[in-house]
Amino acid sequence: MxxxxxxxxxxxxxxxxxxxxxxxxxxxxxxxxxxxxxxxxxxxxxxxxxxxxxxxxxxxxxxxxxxxxxxxxxxxxxxxxxxxxxxxxxxxxxxxxxxxxxxxxxxxxxxxxxxxxxxxxxxxxxxxxxxxxxxxxxxxxxxxxxxxxxxxxxxxxxxxxxxxxxxxxxxxxxxxxxxxxxxxxxxxxxxxxxxxxxxxxxxxxxxxxxxxxxxxxxxxxxxxxxxxxxxxxxxxxxxxxxxxxxxxxxxxxxxxxxxxxxxxxxxxxxxxxxxxxxxxxxxxxxxxETLSLRMERHVANARVVAEALTRHPAVARVHYPGSDDDPRRAVVARMLPRGVGSIVSIDLGTRDAAHAFLDRLRLVSQMTHIGDVRTLAIHTGSTIHGKLDEAERLALGITPGLVRISVGIEEAQDIVDDLLQALDVLAPRSAAECDAVLQPEVH
The missing domain is CATH 3.40.640.10 (Type I PLP-dependent aspartate aminotransferase-like (Major domain))
Incomplete structure (x- = not known):
């Protein structure tokens, strides 16, 4: 080659x-x-x-x-x-x-x-x-x-x-x-x-x-x-x-x-x-054969999702590389100039909040896996990290309300709409907050 x-x-x-x-x-x-x-x-x-x-x-x-x-x-x-x-x-x-x-x-x-x-x-x-x-x-x-x-x-x-x-x-x-x-x-x-x-x-x-x-x-x-x-x-x-x-x-x-x-x-x-x-x-x-095409969409969609979730009152924190509160932003910019991948994890505060959010999802699949063309979500504390005790989970940053989202290549607006309607059960948004949610780019 x-x-x-x-x-x-x-x-x-x-x-x-x-x-x-x-x-x-x-x-x-x-x-x-x-x-x-x-x-x-x-x-x-x-x-x-x-x-x-x-x-x-x-x-x-x-x-x-x-x-x-x-x-x-x-x-x-x-x-x-x-x-x-x-x-x-x-x-x-x-x-x-x-x-x-x-x-x-x-x-x-x-x-x-x-x-x-x-x-x-x-x-x-x-x-x-x-x-x-x-x-x-x-x-x-x-x-x-x-x-x-x-x-x-x-x-x-x-x-x-x-x-x-x-x-x-x-x-x-x-x-x-x-x-x-x-x-x-x-x-x-x-x-x-x-x-x-x-x-x-x-x-x-x-x-x-x-x-x-x-x-x-x-x-x-x-x-x-x-x-x-x-x-x-x-x-x-x-x-x-x-x-x-x-x-x-x-x-x-x-x-x-x-x-x-x-x-x-x-x-x-x-x-x-x-x-x-x-x-x-x-x-x-x-x-x-289609890796670059999919990654471009994965990265673009994840950026939109991260921004939208950051603005929702039910979300205590968004974990997304290179975000404003990421202490390693300089490392991220140097290592990943083309984008930071398509994993967005959110902290909803409590296990009960994560439970209610996940069971409300319609488009997003609740399952273990990442890197799929479909958007997937999982509560890591009760599944992937379920064998650890609470102190061990917290030492790794796995809080009770942590949900990992693997953002797929569907229409960004559809992904955002599904996530937000599930979050609204936890903390309904005001009209001003609804207007503030970032509208995704049209692909």
Whole structure:
């Protein structure tokens, strides 16, 4: 794919193949568990890792390869791997870097499913995850890195409150300490933010969200930026440099800058088996083709929704990156010049108020998920954060009346009207307040 081509062109064409047999222009669904060997020796070569040809669909499939390469291209990486879900992407990405006894630094603002994995499955595997305040300075981050630290992990836009990580700062810490920066870029997507340009080594996605965009498939992706110096960090990552069985060269020797992705595919994904169905990859490719168009509408609609909700008397606070009361507005402007995504969370004060509001919605769907073309809403305290006690929730900013809204691509006025009619049950607006509500742009 030509580097001179723009994002909108590459989201349609990057990584595409034309089927050699039928000449199909659309990437086919290669619904096959395995692939025929040319002969006895060919089978041995594939299993020994001396052949680049695939042997089994547990970790490699032609349809999936196209989708993974397209995501990698849009992110500016060298290679990508698809897995069964966003959670699988986190586990696989960290599993390719760390082992029992190792240490991973994270920001203190992460999706609750990630935090639950950290205190559950990852801890049982012997990994220690330590949270650092998202607004800590460079020296504080560097001081937290120890000999066993194998990754610095952050979300470009945190879910659900929208805190934006300073990836430039974390990239400097990564370079300074020799520890790779891993960024979950799900909420921003590569259209709004490309973490490799800020010093990240690895980018992950829940492809179930905006990349697919239609709420129809579950999936995850891990992208290798090809910029991290694995040779210089050989002491931290000896598994990338160790000789392989059957005389095959080490991953670092054979794949160079893409050693991480090669190890991820050939070892972690193959051995753990979080396979991504090619039917889902087919749908993912169709979603990616319209990513920029949808993101433009998502961002525009979210801006209108945030402004309208800010003006309603029933709303105690609106959480929206870069808003007037956001203490990290300068970071937001620097990291996300194209827009701040489409998550708008609101505090309605009490659980009862959130209950009444959500049950009054007509157009907006009350459900868990984000990144859908449809607008969705959920009370996080009773669902996503329901396993935490009140003190734990409050420490994360999850107040009793918090509602997360994933703004879709419907007509902005229709979304606003539905939200406002539900809010009016809590605190009816005066005529002046009704007039003050921002009218959305006409698309």
């Amino acid at each position: 030509s580097a001179a081509w723009g994002f909108d062109t590459r989201q349609v064409h990057a990584g595409a193949i034309v089927d050699a047999e039928a000449g199909a222009r659309i990437t086919p669904i290669y619904q096959s568990a395995g692939y025929v060997f040319d002969d006895f020796d060919d089978g041995e070569e594939r299993f020994a890792g001396r052949s680049a040809r695939r042997a089994y669909s547990r970790n490699d499939n032609p349809t999936n390869v196209v989708a993974a390469r397209r995501i990698a291209d849009l992110e500016g990486g060298v290679d990508g791997v698809l897995v069964a879900s966003g959670q699988a992407a986190i586990a696989a990405a960290l599993g390719a870097l760390a082992q029992a006894g190792d240490h991973i630094l994270t920001t203190d603002r992460l999706y609750e499913g990630t935090r639950e994995m950290a205190r559950g499955a990852l801890r049982r595997m012997g990994l220690e995850l330590e949270a650092v305040p998202i607004d800590a300075d460079e020296d504080a981050w560097a001081a937290a890195v120890g000999p066993e630290t194998r990754a610095i992990y952050a979300e470009s836009i945190a879910n659900p409150l929208g805190e934006v990580a300073d990836l430039d700062l974390l990239g400097r810490v990564s370079k300074r300490t020799g520890v790779p920066l891993v960024v979950d870029n799900t909420v921003a997507t590569p259209y709004l933010c490309r973490p490799f340009e800020h010093g990240a080594a690895v980018v992950i996605h829940s492809t179930s969200k905006w990349l697919s965009g239609h709420g129809s498939v579950i999936g995850g992706a891990i992208v290798d930026g090809g910029t991290f110096d694995w040779d210089a960090a050989a002491a931290r990552f000896p598994h990338l440099h160790a000789p392989r069985p059957h005389g095959a060269p080490s991953f670092a020797e054979r794949y160079g800058a893409a050693a991480y992705a090669a190890y991820l595919r050939a070892v972690v994904v193959l051995e753990h088996g979080p396979s991504f169905p090619p039917t889902s990859a087919f749908l993912l490719l169709h979603g990616i």
